[in-house]
Amino acid sequence: MTQSRLSRRQSLQLASATIAAPYFVRPSVLGAADTPAPSDRVKVGLIGLGARCRDIARSALRIPEIQITAVSDCFKPRIDDMIAKEGKGQKWTGYEDFREMIEKEKLDAVMVETTTHARAWVACHAMSMGVDAYIEKPMSLTISEGRHMVNIARKYNCVTQVGTQQRSIPLNNWASDLVQNGAIGKIKTVLAPNFVGPVIWTPQAAQPMPKGGSDNWWDIWTNQAEMRGYHANLQYGWNRWRDYDSGGRCFGVTGWGTHSYDQIQRGLGTSETGPEEIVLDEPVRDENCGKFDPRKATDDETGAQYYHMARNVIGPRAKVTMRYASGTQLNLHLDGDRGPGLGCIFIGENGKIEINRDKVAANPKTLVTGPENPGKLKVGENEPHIQNWVDCIKSRQRCNADIEYGQRSSSLCYLVNIAREVGRVGETLKWDPAMERFTNCDEANILLSRPRRDGYELPS
Template identity: 60%
Template sequence: MGGRARGVIGDGLRSPDYRLAAVCDIFKPRVDSYVAQFNKDHAGGPIKGYTRISEMLDREQLDGVMVQTTTHARAWCVIQCLKRGIDTYIEKPMCLTIEEGRAMVDAARKHKCVTQVGTQQRSIPLNNWACDLIQAGAIGKVRVVEAPNFIGPMEWDDKPAQQMPDGGSDDWWDIWTNAAELRPYHQELHYGWARWSDYDAGGLCFGVSGWGTHSYDQVQRGLGTSDTAPTAILLEEKMETRDSGRFGQRQIGDDETGAPYYGMAKLSGPRARITMRYANGAELRLHLDGDRGPGLGCIFVGTGGKIEVNRDKISANPKELLARDDRPKTLGELGFSETQPHIQNWLDCIKSREKANADVEYGHYSTMICNLVNAVRETGLVGKTLQWDPKAERFTNCDEANENRWIKRPRRKGYELDV
């Protein structure tokens, strides 16, 4: 029940179709605190609190579940919901590895569940309008898409164990660790989990996996490639840590880790420029460092102009490309938060049984790009084009890359990907 979970609950409660029944957090003091405050502030009926997801799913009669866990636990928790036939809203990045993403798609299809990955730009009218213009040929044939060169994760070196915070069960840290390697408790792991490669792929400011998921998903939406991924990947330089010096770290102990919201790709961390190529010939160039370019989007370069798409913001060269009578209002003009329309789309699809705007398979392919970035950087074959088969989900000319931890990794007993 961290900051993101509280945020999406707040946005959900704005809808007449949303009623909160129960919440779950492995750390009992946090869930108890949230339940007490919620029941005090809301007259719509008391909610229940749980510390075990399986207990909540089996006891409550739920139409949907919103999974806002740490990244490393997300796939396993989502699959527990899907196996019970429960429609699921999945925070992004939806998974830690490509193997996890495929298992989530398979589970959703097997159990016929409505899914929505939290790439909320798929439900922003202005973003979708701009992407539809691109697909309709407003800038001619798209040759290149430019996106940020996001930083990757950091590596954790074990430190002496610290005393765990009071109030949790004896096994809460073991369960929090989920499928990852069980390490001695340390507050920098607990509160700073998003920095470390055991638990996430984004480093100091959510980088490749956190903000990159949004940026690359915007690429996919604009190119019309939501159900596939690039087929060729070129690492252009050796991965190294570079520091912009612009933003300091948050303090350990904060609920939210990372950088100020628009810091995104601008902090210190490992990075290297990459160019990817799609089967349709378009190139995705991950070259924009520091303050250059849209932090949550990308720039589409066509034979007849450019369109830049960021979150609820667009621009073009020539400007006349966007001077149209049917241009939608921004979310601010409509009176919506950034996530509100996305949650409503999920709720609508629960009733209609239609595919949501950010179906789990769309999310899988967008998150796949994040994992491919980290895998190719770590494999380190500068100047060699690696061929990727998006359907087989493997490299066809590099066995070493197929064994990379962002493709698949060992899982602890009890956290297998059983769909």
């Protein structure tokens, strides 16, 4: 099976190199006039068919080099609905077991759009079967399982792309390079939001199981988490609860926070490392994520279009400060109606640059108003990211949001949550980014992983 995958990879790489060579072959000779030949298309399966997967599927269908052949979800009604609504005109086959799908369809790659608590289990099994993977963010539920995912990807030579699309937006990368290349001098401080954390599930009476699922679908859906009776708030609101995500909502730590923190890592040039100190600045309180007082946003605020989305997001919050080996201080202090909700503000010796999703601002303004500015995207924000993944599947190069980069950005989210959970206000927690462990807090190290239910261990 693995040898078959490797042979398929080699043929895709060869086809890509051939098309790029000086000898030109008309597309109509290879296939349809606007579609690559079947041998040059990447056969992809979709796993986890919720709302996010539907967005991703629509974007993927606009990439000529992708051929979606199958979809998978542990709850069969979602398979039927996905094929009926998103698969019109497509010849998709549905599977309740993603491993059966990978084997029978002889896939090259999968797009893992499952719940966060099942994501590592699915992605690791898929990669160990020899397929490349596009993995939704946050890529893991804990720091330790994220590291396991990186190790699996490297062992099986998988091309991976984590769903932090800003890494493939030209404007974001251009502005990040300005920061890295010293346009505002040495970076003293980075400002980013004080995102809302996850909520603890309160025990509730089980609800009747919805019709259409197999006998064990709820067990599979529950995955590594504690087995509970079925409840619609879990199936459809899972990203709010700690056992299934770590703040996956709008203006949540792993929801918007993964994007913001990934922008920080990209701008600082720390994509393969992290901070060395974490300080909880105040006690954790349940509160609204912003003040939301009536005012007109200034021209320097890139996040104004997102402010209304953060309104009435209530949950545990507390300001956190981190420090990098370079001396740069990261202040996670901003409210939901201030600043860049999906980005950050870099403050240097000679000015500042604010980077949000496909939008930038600076002081002095001339830093970002010159002709070198690539301008805004002319396509959907997912498409360049998926295209980069496909290109790298063929070239076997690292993607813009390689799994190692995703691990480091996700880790910032979990460091915030761990500092809040430990609750040592004003104390410095020492973090070793190479070992990915705290050197002065055993209590915090316990929170780097979680117990897994029998049957849902990660493959070794």
